[in-house]
Amino acid sequence: MTVVGPFVKPRPPRFWVVVLAVVFALLQLANVTGRDTPDTKNYLSYALSLRGASKHEAAAATIDYACAGRASIARRNQSVNVVHFREPSPARRVAEECRRDQWGWVSKRLSAGQTAGHTVPFMPPRFMRIFEARPGYPVFLVPFITVLGVKWGLWTSSVLITVTGGVLAFLVLRTLRAPTIAALTGQALFYVLPCGTTAMRPMTEGLLLTLTLAALWGCALALEGRTRAATALVGGSLAALFAVKHSQALFLGLCLAGACAVLGIRRGGLRQPLRRLARPLREVGVVAACGVAVTLLAAKVLGYPSESESLQDLLTAHFSRPDRGRPWSDFLDLEVNFWVEWLRREFWQPFFPTALLAGAWGALRQRPAFGVFLVAGALTGVLNQAGHPDINIYGDRLIVLAWVLPVVGLPLLLEQVVRPRVRGLDTVPGPLRTHAGPNTAMDAGAGAGLDAGVAR
Known part of the structure; x- marks a missing residue:
């Protein structure tokens, strides 16, 4: 609110829309990684392929991202574990195991010639076709x-x-x-x-x-x-x-x-x-x-x-x-x-x-x-x-x-x-109603400007 003379000028609605959006975005900094799911690998590798990356390059970037998220979750979980919270962080071990596991499957499929389409073959070809249809x-x-x-x-x-x-x-x-x-x-x-x-x-x-x-x-x-x-x-x-x-x-x-x-x-x-x-x-x-x-x-x-x-x-x-x-x-x-x-x-x-x-x-x-x-x-x-x-x-x-x-x-x-x-502060009038009590004359959006005879 800003004061102009003896009057208080309310902030415009767009100000509060931006405030809510900014606050939400700042809160999301609490979890930059670790939000991915198995499907994320398919979409990310597809996007990297569209950008011009080879299958191996797309696989490397995607696996690094997924395993970094898994390592981050493991570190946070251990930090609040009542038994193991004083032990060294498991992040490096978890990331290495994740990379070894993911590359094991991907390397076999790439060597077998599963290189068609935009996605990296994290799963069998029939399954990956589902994601190829979602560009x-x-x-x-x-x-x-x-x-x-x-x-x-x-x-x-x-x-x-x-x-x-x-x-x-x-x-x-x-x-x-x-x-x-x-x-x-x-x-x-x-x-x-x-x-x-x-x-x-x-x-x-x-x-x-x-x-x-x-x-x-x-x-x-x-x-x-x-x-x-x-x-x-x-x-x-x-x-x-x-x-x-x-x-x-x-x-x-x-x-x-x-x-x-x-x-x-x-x-x-x-x-x-x-x-x-x-x-x-x-x-x-x-x-x-x-x-x-x-x-x-x-x-x-x-x-x-x-x-x-x-x-x-x-x-x-x-x-x-x-x-x-x-x-x-x-x-x-x-x-x-x-x-x-x-x-x-x-x-x-x-x-x-x-x-x-x-x-x-x-x-x-x-x-x-x-x-x-x-x-x-x-x-x-x-x-x-x-x-x-x-x-x-x-x-x-x-x-x-x-x-x-x-x-x-x-x-x-x-x-x-x-x-x-x-009522006195809003710039947009409320929904139109008849004098018939609780019955709504119609949706507010449908009524405005279409029936001047309907009482407010």
Whole structure:
């Protein structure tokens, strides 16, 4: 706050957006290494190959990065071990063992002629084909690792992706005409909930979260009647998702097209402002449906691994065992077992389902039309998890997209608490309502400027 004469001038919203982003970035200096997963090696070696590195050079840089992270974790773990904390650091030993182990497998595969594609052969060829079909994230990494090197390039790119996701959460909420404090809460939630932690890992999930939020921002703009910007954001996000992970583009296209269909069916029962949005909703639905069709066609033309191949990868532990004779039957049995166990664990610590329910309630109660889109976006995380019913894959990263529901929905749930206190300070008016009490006339973004006769 700055004082101008007898008046207090509030900081502009962008100031606090930058403050939150900077604070988050500084906090991430606590863990510059040690965030990688086995998938990180595949993406990093792909990026190094695109930069012009040979297979051996890409393998050396990737293995050094992965083993340095493993050594760092071993050192930190020992420093707090109640028995061994006074002993010498195990970092050098762990790094050497890691390099010896990784080079043992890579050298054998390179000697056997497994040199096709962009990735280093850390795994069998059938498994590596899955990553060859995901060029988007490696392409994104290239300028960062070229300018800053592998360690700081990966860290900086992860910070940028995660910060952008938080800013997009803020923009979605402001487009929905939520108060500034609610929008900033959404940005902060993106950083502190598991979506922020997962986005900071050098994998595709950060880009998936950011691009999904970009598409949802387009949906919010569609409810404002801004058709051109909406279709550009939705179409661009689906195209980028295809490059990053084409199955996610398929899921998001299907879910957004379904959301448009639901809103189209319900349009006659909603109030006049939403009925006037038939054209924006129709065009977003068409773009989403076209995204689904193009994704299926392009994946077929480019020879991407099929769903059957992905199924065998899951059921054979990355092709380390013979193919299953009845993969779909085995998959369905595993699917049922997975969700029973998943629910058991979630009920034991029910923070995630509680956050999902609260977020859905906030979004569907305060902005019912956009709430349908938000639930559709979160559903892509559930579909992604359902396609990979593995209970042990680095926490809940496969279902992480479901966290967009509380990130946006919880601030909307809190909106009625904070709005009376900031009514005179916000530059954007609150959501439009009728005089009919608790019934929302329509989503705030859909109502502004479209129905001057609706009372505030």
